[in-house]
Amino acid sequence: MPSIGQVKKKIPVEFINNLYSLFSPGIADRVLIGIGEERVTTLRVNNIKYDINSLMEYFNRINVKFERVEWYRDALIIKNAKEKDIRKLPIYCEGMIYLQSLSSMIPPLVLKPEKGDKILDLTAAPGSKTTQIASIIENDGFILANEVDKIRAERLKYNILLQQALSAEVHVENGILIGDKYPEYFDKVLLDAPCSGEGRFTLEDARTYKNWSIREVKRLSKLQKKLFESAYKALKKGGIMVYSTCTLNRQENEEVIHWAAQRFDFQILNIEVNLPGTVPGFSIEDNMSIKRAVRILPSKVMEGFFICKLKKL
């Protein structure tokens, strides 16, 4: 495993400086160790086509070793196979399972979709969370899965079809406009925002960090605020929204929430999923409730993520 010094040599220096100014040295070191580690292969079963018991029996038969995930019945950590091996299996080709990082499975669990819900997934491609939501509600409900990028929207449609997530309808438009089109229409809204991806940095793959810049963080923070406003408008009063990113900095996380709290009426809720190794959000000025948000630190099993759950008042 690479040392912290080796990680520091490769990752953008401004990112490292930000990290040590945001977190205690112990936590910042943990993040860098996480960036240096090789991530395990994880997946979830698609309840629309298959079930976890049959999947475990199948893996036992073909000698794929796995571990259960304490906080999610449908997820498995694969011990002796890589993603490329799993992609060759018929159950993968037929959409009975979905390769997804464990952290990425958390926002839909926190959103807690229920049968019959009308759900907006505002920035949805490639559809990991859209198809997960459809799997949780077993297609009993309606999901508007929106994506601005036409090519990514094709991938979203492909995944929805393969997984038979037929409760999801794909829209291809700027998410900023959806709030005015569907005012107070949805019971639940997921804003898994476009972000600078710091939680997905991995030393193995320079593509994950080479385009990172402070300028990009600032641009994304502005976009996230606009998307937040649209998501909030589309949510019914009393409805639940989850804001998530796979990045670690404050500008794209707490500052977006704080900006929104100054303009819109909502309550930040506790995250009820019992997750190991999270750190609470940072309060901003007198807004202590942002501490109810959680940050997942990157590690061998998890990508870095930020998740905030709120209720529109």
Ligand SMILES: C[S@@+](CC[C@H](N)C(=O)[O-])C[C@H]1O[C@@H](n2cnc3c(N)ncnc32)[C@H](O)[C@@H]1O
């Ligand atoms: C973090 S990814 C979403 C991942 C997705 N939720 C999943 O789990 O598969 C963010 C997505 O937002 C899209 N996006 C960026 N700007 C957008 C906008 N203004 N409106 C809608 N989607 C946007 C990006 O193209 C990207 O596909």
